[in-house]
Amino acid sequence: MKPILVQNLYKKFDQFFAVNDVSFEVESGEIFGLLGPNGAGKTTTIKILVTLLRPTKGKAFVAGYDVTKNPGMVRKNIGVVFQDTTLELDFTARENLEFHARLYGMSDEERKRRVDEVLSLVELSDDADKLVKNFSGGMKRRLEIARGLLHFPKVLFLDEPTLGLDARTRRKIWKYLKEFKGETTIMLTTHYIEEAERMCERVAIMHKGKIVAMDKPASLVKEFEGEVVVVKADNIDKLKNKLQVNFIERNGKIEAFVDNAEKFIAKLFEIARNEKISIEEISLKKSSLEDVYVRLTGGEV
Amino acid sequence: MSDLQAIYVLLMRDVKKFVRIKSRLIGSLGMPIFFLVFLSLGFRRAYIPSLPAEVNYSNFVVPGIVAMVLLFSSIFSGVSVVWDRQFGFLREIIVSPASRTAIVIGRTLGGAITAILQAFILLSLSYFIGFNFQISKLPIALFVMFLISLTFTSLGILFSVFMRDVHGFQIIMNFFVFPVFLISGSLFPISELPPIVKELALLNPLTYGVDALRWSTIGFTEVNPFLDFLAIFISCICFIMLAAYFFGKTEVE
Numbered sequence A: 001m002k003p004i005l006v007q008n009l010y011k012k013f014d015q016f017f018a019v020n021d022v023s024f025e026v027e028s029g030e031i032f033g034l035l036g037p038n039g040a041g042k043t044t045t046i047k048i049l050v051t052l053l054r055p056t057k058g059k060a061f062v063a064g065y066d067v068t069k070n071p072g073m074v075r076k077n078i079g080v081v082f083q084d085t086t087l088e089l090d091f092t093a094r095e096n097l098e099f100h101a102r103l104y105g106m107s108d109e110e111r112k113r114r115v116d117e118v119l120s121l122v123e124l125s126d127d128a129d130k131l132v133k134n135f136s137g138g139m140k141r142r143l144e145i146a147r148g149l150l151h152f153p154k155v156l157f158l159d160e161p162t163l164g165l166d167a168r169t170r171r172k173i174w175k176y177l178k179e180f181k182g183e184t185t186i187m188l189t190t191h192y193i194e195e196a197e198r199m200c201e202r203v204a205i206m207h208k209g210k211i212v213a214m215d216k217p218a219s220l221v222k223e224f225e226g227e228v229v230v231v232k233a234d235n236i237d238k239l240k241n242k243l244q245v246n247f248i249e250r251n252g253k254i255e256a257f258v259d260n261a262e263k264f265i266a267k268l269f270e271i272a273r274n275e276k277i278s279i280e281e282i283s284l285k286k287s288s289l290e291d292v293y294v295r296l297t298g299g300e301v
Numbered sequence B: 001m002s003d004l005q006a007i008y009v010l011l012m013r014d015v016k017k018f019v020r021i022k023s024r025l026i027g028s029l030g031m032p033i034f035f036l037v038f039l040s041l042g043f044r045r046a047y048i049p050s051l052p053a054e055v056n057y058s059n060f061v062v063p064g065i066v067a068m069v070l071l072f073s074s075i076f077s078g079v080s081v082v083w084d085r086q087f088g089f090l091r092e093i094i095v096s097p098a099s100r101t102a103i104v105i106g107r108t109l110g111g112a113i114t115a116i117l118q119a120f121i122l123l124s125l126s127y128f129i130g131f132n133f134q135i136s137k138l139p140i141a142l143f144v145m146f147l148i149s150l151t152f153t154s155l156g157i158l159f160s161v162f163m164r165d166v167h168g169f170q171i172i173m174n175f176f177v178f179p180v181f182l183i184s185g186s187l188f189p190i191s192e193l194p195p196i197v198k199e200l201a202l203l204n205p206l207t208y209g210v211d212a213l214r215w216s217t218i219g220f221t222e223v224n225p226f227l228d229f230l231a232i233f234i235s236c237i238c239f240i241m242l243a244a245y246f247f248g249k250t251e252v253e
């Protein structure tokens, strides 16, 4: 059975569906990325998969076990790194890991060996005996990832593992994950689309509780290939209000995602003439996963 | 097997934090020490009809203050599950293979042990300021202390299940913990209370705990040692089961 199998999953909060008919599966050993804007329902989906929330409707299986009928077995087979920290701040790094190891029933010998191993993997050996409350955000994150890996989970869930980290630390974290991975199946969420493009074998894009696209990053780019028109103008704000396509603003330029560049450019000049905006620069760009993402979710990365 | 390990680590976590965070120990012993000293001083010549002549008020009130320490500390430990929920650590525990029952038992034991440590420190201090208790019965007193703190730690956990955030803690302190303490016979014999209030006191598990504690330290009892043990034992089991049941049912977000 697939390590993660989700069938028509719903989660309702009060009157609205945070997860609205979501289905997907993840292959064994795969790194699967869930992308989507704030509030898309990524964390809610992960919370259901790790047995913290009960789905309103639908089925989900992790490591072959039903998350509602057999949560105990699911918990035995997973590791979780949550979006916000879940460390015991009054403990040292080592104590946090030892606590975890015992909670997962590891033997004394294995525990000692493994704790040292993951500490050195995330380069925290020198800080192992410092209290976690004195750690920086990056150190806490690395420790949490080490903890998630500690007990060799079959399926590892990472909710924004690189949130708020500098570029160097982010790279390191991806390196640890690749190094460690082995047989483990990884499902993660991230807002760093270019990282997902590089790291994930497959990604799903979630928007307002639904999965709007899912495939290999390269295939997604191909499938949703549109054109990206980059425009520089003297009055960008005015232009923004008149455009009727998805776009982002980057480096003082507008990047618009369109199906047909020729038609769009003609329209653009018409708007410019009517609104008395002068266009300074126009160019075309090859679309990336990020462009696909923006097109599908309607702006705002 | 792994549940035993889980109980052990959860219990050790409470003990470690207790030993490590000195301010909490000092903070939690300050008030009872003042109670002890000033109540003993203030009431040392007071005449309380239902106290026999050979029981002086100082000796009477020490077990009451010990019970107070157990009550406050246990409730606090139990309710601190809410802090864990707010700071996220509860999720680390909840997604682990440890069963919900093991989690409740581990926390209850941890809360009970730290409560007893504090109560024991207070008892030793009171010995040096002239509280003469029957040392031979100390194991029995410790057992009573254990039952009292299990009861109220699990009750604290039960509260935490229904609390959204830490702000509810003040309400619990003012509208539950203090009344329970004041009508438990800790500070004065329940026989001094008007009949209706006395009935209420007899519904309070702490009344039996205090009475058992008094019986096992100074030999004085208002109720009946056998009834005391039965009542406190039954409430202990009930609250642990209720806490395990409701804790097991909650979603943790």
Ligand SMILES: Nc1ncnc2c1ncn2[C@@H]1O[C@H](COP(=O)(O)OP(=O)(O)OP(=O)(O)O)[C@@H](O)[C@H]1O
Pocket: A013, A014, A018, A036, A037, A038, A039, A040, A041, A042, A043, A044, A045, A083, B253
């Ligand atoms: N316990 C809850 N009660 C009510 N609404 C909730 C609850 N948890 C989440 N929501 C709502 O569900 C929606 C999805 O939230 P979720 O945390 O899954 O988003 P997300 O995709 O993880 O977003 P982000 O990228 O910001 O982390 C949001 O609108 C959120 O407000």
Ligand SMILES: [Mg+2]
Pocket: A042, A043, A044, A083, A159
């Ligand atoms: Mg989220």
